[in-house]
Amino acid sequence: MTPASRSRRPLLIANWKMNGLHADGIERARALAAHVGGAEAIDGDIVVCPPATLLFALRAVFAGSGVALGGQDCHAQAEGAHTGDVSAPMLSDAGCSHVIVGHSERRAGHGEGDEQVAAKAAAAHAAGLTAIVCVGESAADRDAGHALTVIGRQVGGSLPEGAAPANTVVAYEPVWAIGTGRTPGPADIEAAHRQVRAGWERRFSGGGDALRVLYGGSVSARNAGEILAVPGVDGVLVGGASLSADAFWQICQACR
Numbered sequence: 114m115t116p117a118s119r120s121r122r123p124l125l126i127a128n129w130k131m132n133g134l135h136a137d138g139i140e141r142a143r144a145l146a147a148h149v150g151g152a153e154a155i156d157g158d159i160v161v162c163p164p165a166t167l168l169f170a171l172r173a174v175f176a177g178s179g180v181a182l183g184g185q186d187c188h189a190q191a192e193g194a195h196t197g198d199v200s201a202p203m204l205s206d207a208g209c210s211h212v213i214v215g216h217s218e219r220r221a222g223h224g225e226g227d228e229q230v231a232a233k234a235a236a237a238h239a240a241g242l243t244a245i246v247c248v249g250e251s252a253a254d255r256d257a258g259h260a261l262t263v264i265g266r267q268v269g270g271s272l273p274e275g276a277a278p279a280n281t282v283v284a285y286e287p288v289w290a291i292g293t294g295r296t297p298g299p300a301d302i303e304a305a306h307r308q309v310r311a312g313w314e315r316r317f318s319g320g321g322d323a324l325r326v327l328y329g330g331s332v333s334a335r336n337a338g339e340i341l342a343v344p345g346v347d348g349v350l351v352g353g354a355s356l357s358a359d360a361f362w363q364i365c366q367a368c369r
């Protein structure tokens with residue numbers, strides 16, 4: 114391990130997506146906070162990204178626990194006539210330090226492209242938030258042998274001016290691995306993460322060594338240890354398994 118990679122502290126992110134009413138969200142957050150405050154401390158940073166409706170309530174639950182809060186998306190504008198959207202300053206106001214942008218469910222379900230993702234990441238930075246920028250190829254891209262090309266293109270187009278390892282994390286989430294129980298093999302994950310770092314280097318003429326690159330897509334308590342051991346993997350972005358505090362905590366412990 115190089116000194117630079119040692120400085121990339123593991124980052125474990127729970128993306129609850131559109132799951133959780135008030136009562137069960139609070140219960141899950143309390144259970145996670147109890148794990149984090151227990152005897153088996155982990156050497157990593159934990160961020161929970163709940164639905165926006167739960168942010169203020171979870172800020173109170175996680176206060177003093179060391180668990181950080183993140184939004185799941187933000188608008189590129191700070192305020193205005195954008196019905197249904199949430200801005201980066203609003204997320205900051207609700208206690209967030211992070212926000213996911215460019216998730217494939219936003220790219221596919223809401224037609225968001227790289228340029229819009231970069232604008233959202235810039236808005237996150239302007240509000241003092243760390244942007245978690247998601248990239249990843251579809252099954253068709255991979256089958257056609259274009260996975261690394263797509264990843265490189267998304268990294269090049271989705272990172273705004275001013276992005277730095279201190280305010281940006283890139284999550285590699287192959288679309289075909291999300292919610293399917295299928296994951297790429299270690300060699301494919303390693304190659305993808307290398308491609309992300311190379312894309313960053315090209316975009317900013319250096320600095321990629323300090324960038325935290327996460328893997329996401331069907332991470333579970335069963336496979337987290339193997340995935341976190343892949344060179345170049347600095348953490349995980351977890352969907353389905355993060356809906357159980359116990360399962361997510363087991364994943365967090367795999368980074369010890």
Ligand code: 13P
Binds near residue numbers: 352
């Ligand atoms: P799953 O862990 O449910 O596959 O979801 C991954 C994801 O999309 C996290 O952002």
